[in-house]
Amino acid sequence: MLFEDLKPKVVDILKNESNSVTDRLHQICQLLNKTITYYDWVGFYFKNGDKEELKLRTYVGEETDHTIIPFGKGICGQVAVSNENFVVPDVQAQDNYIACSFTVKSEIVIPLFKNGENIGQIDIDSETPDPFTEKDERFLEFVNQEVAKILE
Incomplete structure (x- = not known):
């Protein structure tokens, strides 16, 4: 499925206010994992309060x-x-890589901004070597822009 076809599905998931924010984020993870063959692990990390760390x-x-x-x-x-x-x-x-699984070959991480502040990110691992293109980057930037709209 093309990224352009996924955009309205992402928006529809995020607009459904009968689900919690975490549930909607999880549905985005499921959609991307299920639809894009080389997205083997999809997750959202966010800044953990005032700590200098991210929390899954x-x-x-x-x-x-x-x-x-x-x-x-x-x-x-x-x-x-x-x-x-x-x-x-x-x-x-990568020298500064945290290995999650020996099957992971490549990774893409896109920061998520709210009011100009980096508050989190979408992280995708792939078991395929070098699958990510600029199209992945632009699509995931779109996903994060849409996610930012539903965050407090």
Whole structure:
């Protein structure tokens, strides 16, 4: 399915206020995991209060021990500091990579901004080497912009 076809589905999920914010985020994870073949793990991390760390809010995919990630550590922690997209074509080539599973080959992390502040991110792991393109980046930026609209 093309990213353009997914956009209205993302909006519809997020507009459904009868579900909690976490439930809607989880449904986004499910949609992306189910629809995009190389999105093997999809999750949302958010800044953990006033702490310099990220906390996993919801995800779909293999279970992870990485529910708390300090700023600066791993790909997610680096994005929390840099405020920039991070596409990793080969996780083995990254020095500051936190291995979640030996099957993960690549990762993309897109920061989520609310009122100009980096408050979280969407994190996607893939078991496919180097699958992410600029189209993935633009689509995930769209997802995060839409998610930001429902966050307090």
